[in-house]
Amino acid sequence: MAKSFADFRYMTFDVVGTLIDFEGGLVGCLEEIAREAGVSFDGEEALALYRAARYMPDAGHFPDDLARVYGVIAPQLGLPSGAAHGQRLRDSVKDWRPFPDSADALARLARRYKLIAMTNAQRWAFAHFSRALGDPFYAGFTVDDTGTEKPDPAFFEHVFAFVEKDGGSRDEILHVAQSQYHDIGISRRLGLTNCWIQRRHAQPGYGGTIEPERFTEPDFHFISMAGLADAAGTKPAA
Known part of the structure; x- marks a missing residue:
């Protein structure tokens, strides 16, 4: 019963x-970086790439791992590389x-x-x-x-x-x-x-x-x- x-x-x-x-927060930060870089952006594509990167064997604890994840997915999304952007994605969690x-x-x-x-x-x-x-x-x-x-x-x-x-x-x-x-x-x-x-x-x-x-x-x-x-x-x- x-x-x-x-x-x-x-x-x-x-x-x-x-x-x-979390999807809104993650996509929102990546979209902002894309807009600043003048790059077109697809939120659902970003989420699919995030999902694959987040569960790689070398993944760390969330959300510190977002810095690593950014380095993996940025080239696939045409976003600018660099540790500062990865840290920006990690730090965006505070505002989700x-x-x-x-x-x-x-x-x-x-x-x-x-x-x-x-x-x-x-x-x-x-x-x-x-x-x-x-x-x-x-x-x-x-x-x-x-x-x-x-x-x-x-x-x-x-x-x-x-x-x-x-x-x-x-x-x-x-x-x-x-x-x-x-x-x-x-x-x-x-x-x-x-x-x-x-x-x-x-x-x-x-x-x-x-x-x-x-x-x-x-x-x-x-x-x-x-x-x-x-x-x-x-x-x-x-």
Whole structure:
């Protein structure tokens, strides 16, 4: 039998791509560099090249790795080379913005649930993201904390251990994310109830996120965080 929202005490969240518009931030910075250089630019092409470069064997931790990624994709996009541009892309992360509905939805949900961030980003980047979202999290786990990235089950195990120390269990967690590859598939295999926020519902393909080997049908499915907050019965602030 499917669970109801009343069955959960915790909601765990992917951050980059679910709450923070990473595609918009990434493309926006590259587009700005292209405009300054007088080069034509295609955002979807850039995302496809980013995706391939981000998962090379020598990839580092995100978002420091964006400096390396720029060096890989710039020649393919006709963008100017140089370490300064790579650093500019990495530093642009500080200004990446939440999706328009993210902060309000999280504030609503935080009145009823303990919200836990689970991000493959480094701690310094998460600090900027959390601040932009209104610092709604009860706890936050980054690649720096876990030493690994989703979809590694070990990342989730760190969170399970925290929840157990807090007096809860994984049965009381709803895992919320946009990435089928990093979150929805593995959360199903680990026995979590999950919620897919389909941010690219109006666009084809997987954009900057790696495509999963197979699609996982989620327990809950919304195209926005606002849809989740509404379904959970959390009312907007008066």
